[in-house]
Amino acid sequence: MEKQIAIIGAGISGLLACKYALSKGFNPIVFESQSSIGGVWTTPLETTKLQTSKQLYQFSDFPWPCSVTEEFPTQHQVLEYVEAYAHHFDLFRHIKFDTKVVSIGFEGPNDEEMQSWHLWGGTGEPFSSKGKWNVTVENTQNHSTEVYRVDFVVLCLGRFSDIPNIPEFPPKRGPEAFHGEVIHSMDYAAMDYETAAKYIKRKRIVIVGLQKSALDIAMECCTANGVEHPCTLLYRTERWNLPNYLPWGVPLAFLYLNRFSELLVHKPGEGFLRSLLATFLSPVRWGFSKFVESYIKWKLPLAKYGMVPKHSFHQEINSCLTSTVPENFYDKVEEGSILLKKTQNISFYEEDLMVDDEDEGSRLKADLVILATGFRGDKKLRDIFVSPTFQDYIAGSPDATVPLYRQCIHPRIPQLAIIGFSESIANLYTSEIRCKWLAELLDGKFKLPSIKDMEEDVCRWDKYMKEYSGQNYRRSCIGALHIWYNDQLCMDMGLNPKRKKGFFAELFEPYGPMDYASSP
Numbered sequence: 001m002e003k004q005i006a007i008i009g010a011g012i013s014g015l016l017a018c019k020y021a022l023s024k025g026f027n028p029i030v031f032e033s034q035s036s037i038g039g040v041w042t043t044p045l046e047t048t049k050l051q052t053s054k055q056l057y058q059f060s061d062f063p064w065p066c067s068v069t070e071e072f073p074t075q076h077q078v079l080e081y082v083e084a085y086a087h088h089f090d091l092f093r094h095i096k097f098d099t100k101v102v103s104i105g106f107e108g109p110n111d112e113e114m115q116s117w118h119l120w121g122g123t124g125e126p127f128s129s130k131g132k133w134n135v136t137v138e139n140t141q142n143h144s145t146e147v148y149r150v151d152f153v154v155l156c157l158g159r160f161s162d163i164p165n166i167p168e169f170p171p172k173r174g175p176e177a178f179h180g181e182v183i184h185s186m187d188y189a190a191m192d193y194e195t196a197a198k199y200i201k202r203k204r205i206v207i208v209g210l211q212k213s214a215l216d217i218a219m220e221c222c223t224a225n226g227v228e229h230p231c232t233l234l235y236r237t238e239r240w241n242l243p244n245y246l247p248w249g250v251p252l253a254f255l256y257l258n259r260f261s262e263l264l265v266h267k268p269g270e271g272f273l274r275s276l277l278a279t280f281l282s283p284v285r286w287g288f289s290k291f292v293e294s295y296i297k298w299k300l301p302l303a304k305y306g307m308v309p310k311h312s313f314h315q316e317i318n319s320c321l322t323s324t325v326p327e328n329f330y331d332k333v334e335e336g337s338i339l340l341k342k343t344q345n346i347s348f349y350e351e352d353l354m355v356d357d358e359d360e361g362s363r364l365k366a367d368l369v370i371l372a373t374g375f376r377g378d379k380k381l382r383d384i385f386v387s388p389t390f391q392d393y394i395a396g397s398p399d400a401t402v403p404l405y406r407q408c409i410h411p412r413i414p415q416l417a418i419i420g421f422s423e424s425i426a427n428l429y430t431s432e433i434r435c436k437w438l439a440e441l442l443d444g445k446f447k448l449p450s451i452k453d454m455e456e457d458v459c460r461w462d463k464y465m466k467e468y469s470g471q472n473y474r475r476s477c478i479g480a481l482h483i484w485y486n487d488q489l490c491m492d493m494g495l496n497p498k499r500k501k502g503f504f505a506e507l508f509e510p511y512g513p514m515d516y517a518s519s520p
Contacts, residue, residue: 011039013420046193105386121414159377209372222337253510319472
């Protein structure tokens, strides 16, 4: 009997999961709450561009068209590319649009029996005659509901949408006390460019955040209002935002995206000799970080505006927080169109905001506050489960990363995989190899180790992320260790993890999607 696979989400990861499931003869059904594919690329800011080079952000079997000559394509070009990929592999016919998944509930052995399992799902197999998932969906047009009974679920929910991360505010001093407007960056991004420009025109705007969306919104605000109504950017932590990816003329990929760079760090599951080598080479790791930092400080006036971070660039890239500064950003700061202010606390009053308990005269007058404070991808992931037990499993410990083996499988949740939650420098690239790996698992080409062994591996990766990502370890970033990670997936699939030709190429050339296009 044909196994039914449900894929939740038709963003990049969902499309890849669908394509690779089809390649193994499955007939998946993809549920997408919106009326189009693309995930986060359907509602970015008008000025948003790809943050990584298109050579890193491409499908291994579907290169960018020659007509796209820019190194960092616009959001419209990215969406067109993704849509072309879906058409090329005939994925649209498998997608149910305007269909929001409300919940997923497991129908099978009880919690007590599952807790006694030694192997994933009891047998180590991805499918079981004893277990089914009930996927409850809602039609977003007419609000009717329907339940689909499937053998396997692939969650491709994305962690940068839907549930905004709202900072904590002092009691009675949150947005409810403010007589102006308070919105999240996702609300702003949902507007078209013309509507957004009218919305922010001649308003006193405060933006909370310093990541890419905050910087892009600030640029759009200063374009609309100039120095007459300057935009204030409130931030808690300084960031090593890059002016470009060529520090002192050296491509960043040669410093952080090759095998040599990964010899400089302690890796999960490494042996004694590799550990010794990483310790011995740690000064080189420090030197690479200082090399990049010195370029950023030379190129951008961070010291002038008190914007030099206290943490290292190495920690920044290991947290998947690197982004480029919009062109002319600091020129706008210099002319007074953008004001920068560091703060740890924000209190709302009727007409203004107070930061860090400053005196009355230091309050910030505002008509509009935009919270560019990210999303709660972990909550979205947790809330989709009906079972409180599975909710607790997926949430894990508050002082640990989300416990996923190979960043895809929870050892104690059967017949389910998660793609796209763990971050990397180029998420498309990483999602593709994960979907290849998952398709091979579903096809029975390999089996997972015992639950105990998987949980021990999860702990090793948790230790690595805490060591190198610092307080940002919950982002589950594998950005500066993606080759080592890919090696594990390749070995599981029975593929040669070394994809280059020659010793020096293998050691020093950056790795990218095209290195995994074939299967030697």
